[in-house]
Amino acid sequence: MTESATAAGPLAGIRVFDMTLAMVGPWCAMNLGAMGADVIHIEPPTPRQMPGSERPGGGVPPSINGTSIGYISWNMNKRGLTLDMKAQEDRANAYELLKTCDVFLMNMRPDVAGRLGVDYETLSKINPGIVYCTVTGWGQEGPMRELPGADGQINHFTGMSTTNGVEGASEGELYRHSTQMDASTGNYATQAILLALVARKRTGRGQRIDMSMLRATTHLQPGRIGEYLARQTIGPRLGSAAQVVAPDRAFETGDTRQVAVAATSEAEWATFCDVIRKPELKDDPRFATNADRVDHRSELHAILEPVFKEYPLDYWVLQFRRNRLPYGWPMRWDELRYHQQVQDNGYMQLVPSTAPWGDVWTGGPPYRFSKTPERWFTTPQIGEHNDEILRELAEGRGSSTPAPAPTNAREA
Amino acid sequence: MTGPLFGYRVVELAEGVGGPYSAMLMGDAGADVVKVERAEGDRARGWGSKTAGDFGATFLVTNRNKRSVAVNLGTPEGLAAVKKLTDSADIVIVDAGWSDHPDLQPDAIIARNGQAVVLNISEFGHEGPLGDYPPYGELGAQMASEATMSLGVPGQPPVRVGVDIGSMYAGIYGLSATCAALIARDRVGGQRIDVSPFGCLVAMRSTLWAALSNPDEWWGFHLDSYLKPPDNGYHTKDGAVSFTLGRMTREQRDELYKDYDMEWVKDDPMFDLVDTDPGGSGSRYGWKVRPVWEKAFAKFTTAEVIEIGRRHGATTFEKNDYAQMINSPQVQHIGMVTSVEHPGIGPVQQLVPPWDFSDTPAEIRLPAPRLGEHTAEVLTEAGYAASEVASLKSSGVLVGA
Numbered sequence: 001m002t003e004s005a006t007a008a009g010p011l012a013g014i015r016v017f018d019m020t021l022a023m024v025g026p027w028c029a030m031n032l033g034a035m036g037a038d039v040i041h042i043e044p045p046t047p048r049q050m051p052g053s054e055r056p057g058g059g060v061p062p063s064i065n066g067t068s069i070g071y072i073s074w075n076m077n078k079r080g081l082t083l084d085m086k087a088q089e090d091r092a093n094a095y096e097l098l099k100t101c102d103v104f105l106m107n108m109r110p111d112v113a114g115r116l117g118v119d120y121e122t123l124s125k126i127n128p129g130i131v132y133c134t135v136t137g138w139g140q141e142g143p144m145r146e147l148p149g150a151d152g153q154i155n156h157f158t159g160m161s162t163t164n165g166v167e168g169a170s171e172g173e174l175y176r177h178s179t180q181m182d183a184s185t186g187n188y189a190t191q192a193i194l195l196a197l198v199a200r201k202r203t204g205r206g207q208r209i210d211m212s213m214l215r216a217t218t219h220l221q222p223g224r225i226g227e228y229l230a231r232q233t234i235g236p237r238l239g240s241a242a243q244v245v246a247p248d249r250a251f252e253t254g255d256t257r258q259v260a261v262a263a264t265s266e267a268e269w270a271t272f273c274d275v276i277r278k279p280e281l282k283d284d285p286r287f288a289t290n291a292d293r294v295d296h297r298s299e300l301h302a303i304l305e306p307v308f309k310e311y312p313l314d315y316w317v318l319q320f321r322r323n324r325l326p327y328g329w330p331m332r333w334d335e336l337r338y339h340q341q342v343q344d345n346g347y348m349q350l351v352p353s354t355a356p357w358g359d360v361w362t363g364g365p366p367y368r369f370s371k372t373p374e375r376w377f378t379t380p381q382i383g384e385h386n387d388e389i390l391r392e393l394a395e396g397r398g399s400s401t402p403a404p405a406p407t408n409a410r411e412a
Numbered sequence: 413m414t415g416p417l418f419g420y421r422v423v424e425l426a427e428g429v430g431g432p433y434s435a436m437l438m439g440d441a442g443a444d445v446v447k448v449e450r451a452e453g454d455r456a457r458g459w460g461s462k463t464a465g466d467f468g469a470t471f472l473v474t475n476r477n478k479r480s481v482a483v484n485l486g487t488p489e490g491l492a493a494v495k496k497l498t499d500s501a502d503i504v505i506v507d508a509g510w511s512d513h514p515d516l517q518p519d520a521i522i523a524r525n526g527q528a529v530v531l532n533i534s535e536f537g538h539e540g541p542l543g544d545y546p547p548y549g550e551l552g553a554q555m556a557s558e559a560t561m562s563l564g565v566p567g568q569p570p571v572r573v574g575v576d577i578g579s580m581y582a583g584i585y586g587l588s589a590t591c592a593a594l595i596a597r598d599r600v601g602g603q604r605i606d607v608s609p610f611g612c613l614v615a616m617r618s619t620l621w622a623a624l625s626n627p628d629e630w631w632g633f634h635l636d637s638y639l640k641p642p643d644n645g646y647h648t649k650d651g652a653v654s655f656t657l658g659r660m661t662r663e664q665r666d667e668l669y670k671d672y673d674m675e676w677v678k679d680d681p682m683f684d685l686v687d688t689d690p691g692g693s694g695s696r697y698g699w700k701v702r703p704v705w706e707k708a709f710a711k712f713t714t715a716e717v718i719e720i721g722r723r724h725g726a727t728t729f730e731k732n733d734y735a736q737m738i739n740s741p742q743v744q745h746i747g748m749v750t751s752v753e754h755p756g757i758g759p760v761q762q763l764v765p766p767w768d769f770s771d772t773p774a775e776i777r778l779p780a781p782r783l784g785e786h787t788a789e790v791l792t793e794a795g796y797a798a799s800e801v802a803s804l805k806s807s808g809v810l811v812g813a
Contacts (some may be wrong), residue, residue, distance in 0.1 A: 011596070060619070064625060073619050143741050150727075153656070156653075156732070159732050160574070161731070162732075163574020166568065179616075187588065191437070191767070192767040198594050202419065208769075214742065215748055218737070219766040221574075221575045226473035227460070229763075230760055234733050239571050239572075242551070244460045244468055248551055258570055260554075260570075291462035295463050326552055328549075328551055328553065328556055329555055329556070340541050341537060344539040345536075345540055347610070358626060364618055366582075366612040367585055368538070370604040371596075371601075
């Protein structure tokens with residue numbers, strides 16, 4: 001895990017103009033920064049007027065020492081620059097900076113780019129190599145193009161929330177799944193930008209990418225939506241059970257905890273029956289194949305429920321682990337944070353910072369490069385690198401110079 | 413015009429959802445993707461219900477734009493064929509079901525092919541006590557990171573996300589990392605990338621981990637903050653909506669209350685919490701006033717709730733099931749669904765690729781392959797003589813067409 005803080009990430013030499021707000025755009029650029037790009041996060045010098053909050057990060061609660069965790073946790077791996085895009089001098093600086101950038105990223109409604117002078121037409125003239133990515137809620141076209149979109153609304157609009165919940169629950173009882181639609185869209189945007197940078201090696205030009213939360217987050221649900229499109233039927237809510245595999249759910253154990261178990265292939269099903277000491281199930285025609293078990297899910301669950309109540313969680317974990325079958329159990333926050341698996345893989349870390357919010361827990365990055373190490377470092381304070389970046393511009397330094405190597409949190 | 417990964421060759425040694433989804437996106441992006449399967453086929457071919465037809469849609473929508481080669485991996489000749497394919501690939505995707513074979517471990521592949529970018533998907537991470545976890549960690553990973561902390565009702569059994577998001581995230585992050593490694597390849601050659609569904613799920617919850625660092629206020633996972641229980645959506649007379657007040661003046665809100673026939677709340681100090689609560693309709697405010705809104709919205713149709721809300725500056729949308737979503741004017745307008753012809757099955761509707769490139773468009777060229785549909789074609793391209801392929805087929809080393 002040790003690596004030199006000066007070893008460059010895979011995107012060393014790539015510079016990103018990160019004109020984003022709230023979560024989707026910042027999250028996307030944060031990942032480019034983790035891979036070594038020099039990400040310059042732009043904030044207006046006076047606080048933005050955001051629906052719901054005037055604070056950076058969408059004002060998402062809670063705050064730490066007054067700053068929204070939204071701003072803190074979605075803007076790591078960046079340098080901070082303030083620019084007033086409506087003021088002439090700042091806009092000129094922006095254009096100078098954009099000449100040295102490889103990527104322009106923005107997540108505002110479709111009409112905003114033109115107003116701020118950063119539409120694709122303008123920027124591609126300044127820099128034909130620029131990969132220009134905009135992220136909107138609902139797309140650049142269509143009757144909903146001008147409407148705002150955020151995580152919760154996209155979750156509900158795309159049907160995602162109808163897939164989650166206790167079996168037979170009514171909608172009001174459901175707990176939805178927060179911030180995954182924002183982060184997922186951000187991840188698809190990261191992917192699109194990187195694909196375009198790969199394409200640029202072949203074509204020699206930049207291009208325009210339109211991402212929408214609507215299109216990205218439906219892609220997160222291909223199996224479920226695929227089942228609907230193929231058969232015009234909508235799968236039920238199944239609590240902890242999977243839709244297309246059985247058995248594949250959590251069961252209560254003898255010590256009133258929950259063990260999650262699955263058999264995802266016919267070979268695993270045979271082993272599963274032996275592990276729970278019910279070998280006769282292997283010859284039961286109702287459970288002959290996975291498709292049969294899915295169709296007789298309720299009968300199967302009725303047989304399995306008392307079985308798992310016979311022994312405590314630890315017994316089942318040992319049995320399933322020993323036989324190389326999938327298993328798991330719900331973890332509390334402290335159990336997860338200090339789990340040996342999380343520690344050994346560095347999946348969660350305390351990112352050191354001298355900013356008012358102090359050291360902050362984060363997950364990620366979730367990828368490890370064997371030769372070009374990823375990195376993770378603290379969020380800049382707003383405008384923290386104004387002098388540094390403007391000085392670099394004045395000295396004519398382009399993006400070919402590797403980005404400064406900040407403290408590598410992984411090593412701290 | 414061709415996709416951004418045109419010219420790149422991908423070999424997929426993976427099953428289930430994560431690796432195959434990542435490879436499919438590479439195919440959508442124009443890469444030539446060869447899916448290698450064991451003689452019994454990807455286990456996901458059997459996922460789904462029997463009564464719903466003779467195929468599972470999960471497999472069809474995570475394996476388009478690929479060619480399938482099926483081999484008997486237990487034979488030296490079968491293994492040699494797989495090695496030969498990986499030796500000339502730009503990208504190799506390996507998951508836990510394949511990487512336990514010494515010759516197919518990521519580092520072994522790179523030792524033979526120094527230009528290969530190898531995407532290594534383990535279920536819980538390459539290191540640590542669960543480094544040898546069997547293929548398919550979706551359930552365990554979701555349980556560990558999601559089930560008790562964001563879904564489910566306290567004191568009741570856990571609830572998982574309705575889609576295999578852990579595996580999906582591994583595929584999504586995996587593709588991003590792969591592209592980054594392709595960009596760095598000119599500088600450093602091939603390399604290995606490690607991702608896991610578990611690690612991705614932990615990363616995707618970063619907002620919550622930050623929230624737990626040293627927050628100014630915290631009420632616990634189920635009463636904490638932004639958009640949770642209060643933002644489950646609301647029933648209307650004929651459907652359901654999402655609803656957030658957003659940034660509105662006091663006057664706008666009073667007008668809104670009037671039109672929703674709940675004017676009396678103007679004088680309830682509980683409703684003023686929204687001014688000081690940065691979570692908008694979430695957190696303390698939303699949790700407390702939810703029952704009042706529930707009663708109000710139940711008296712209007714979805715269209716009425718949305719019309720009234722938007723007129724006064726609130727953010728409100730339909731809460732859809734898949735049928736309503738697919739048939740919505742917006743989804744229809746931007747053309748998110750396309751039909752893919754599957755030989756022997758007929759047309760299957762599926763979502764178009766997620767990105768919109770102006771210069772290098774993604775496209776769907778091939779339906780999900782039948783098991784071993786392209787065995788002979790791909791191996792002939794790789795340098796095998798037709799007679800050799802035929803003899804390997806008759807001896808059971810190769811499977812399929």
